[in-house]
Amino acid sequence: MSLDLKFGVSTWLWTSPFSTETIALFPKIKAMGYDLVEIPVEDPALVDIVRVKAALALHELEPVICGAFGTSRDLTHDDPAYHKTSMDYIEACLDICVGLGAKFFAGPMYSAVGKARLVSAEQKQVEWERAVTNLQKVCVQADARGLEIALEPLNRFESDLINTAQDVMQLVQDINHPAAKVLLDGFHMNIEEPDIEKAILLAGEKLIHVQVSENYRGTPGTGQTRWDAYKRGLTTIGYTGAVSIESFTPEVKELAGAVCIWRPLVPSQDGFAQEGLQFLKKWAAEPLPAAPASPINYQTL
Structure with missing residues (x-):
């Protein structure tokens, strides 16, 4: 069974921050065969909605x-001023949407990226409630x-609040909207999920977007990614949204430093986008792989 998906790519693969001039990437992205483009809004003031909308069309x-x-954008911060800054930014992004x-x-709008600390259970509960x-x-x-x-959800090196599908589903349940x-x-x-397929099944109908790259961001x-597990999970939940490539370029030093990319991952970013899309389209069209056999329990032997 094939997956009926749309495919996207983030402009972070080539540049940062996104500005109105970044629409120069759109013809190339379309020519490669993509259906959508991920626009990471670092500064809403850099986005001319009229021009970007016209370029998308x-x-x-x-x-x-x-x-x-x-x-500066942290809905869990002790200082409510950070909440105000975050809410103003989020509202601007909603208007761009x-x-x-x-x-x-x-x-990961619940907290600041990179906020990864060992805190008490009491402090974590306070921050959880602020996020909710x-x-x-x-x-x-x-x-x-x-x-x-x-x-x-982000990995443990980027957040101490929401790392897994189970974490984010608990957050969604507590938000109750x-x-x-x-x-x-x-x-x-x-990094975080023992079983990719089970994580997707846990998200279920709440899953509305999927981002991918390889385990090393390539x-x-x-x-080493278990693409068979992705395929089974997405097929089982009847996922019909987009699968979008998100990675970064080492050429933008500030962004590369933020995501800890210290070396080129590919010979060219264009090649990354082209070859990644070719792989994803082939993967989506292939027959559904069988589930692997249960692992051997050596304790019973």
Whole structure:
């Protein structure tokens, strides 16, 4: 059974920050065969909605809007001023979603990326409750605009709050708003999930977007990722959304430093995008792989 998917790519593969001038990438992205483009909004002021919308229409690309949550954007911070900064930024991104015709706003918006500490259970509960309360407000804002939010778990080196599908599903349950949905990113899953297929099944109907790269952030199909597990999981839940490549270029030093890419992962970023899409289309079209045999329990032998 093949998967009926759309395929996207993040402009972070080539550049940062996204600005109106980044629309120069759109013809190339479309010519490669992509259906959509991920637009990471680091600074909403850099996005001319009218021009970007016209470029999307001209090149027949759908937009996915993703957030960038640096240290100043933290809904779990002890200082409420950070909550205000975060909410203002999120609201601006929601308006960009509406202006460009996106259906949801995605990202790890519960806390600042890189906030990874060993804290007490009491402090973690306080921050969890702040995330829930503030994201309930975000959901109300999104719903008023006809949008959803896609909450993304991050690996342990980038967040101490939400690392797994189980974590994010608990967060969605506590938010208890229909606009709260889930994004799963394969890079983080390859670090945190014991079983990719089970993680996808746990997200189930809440899963509205999937990001992929290889386990080392490289081109899909060139590493250790269990693509068979992805295929079984997405097929079982009837996923019909997009699978989008997200990785980064070492040429943008600030971004590369933020995601700890210290060397080129590929000979060219264009090759990354082209070969990654070729692999993903072949993967989606192949027959559903059988589940692996149960592992041997050596304790019973």
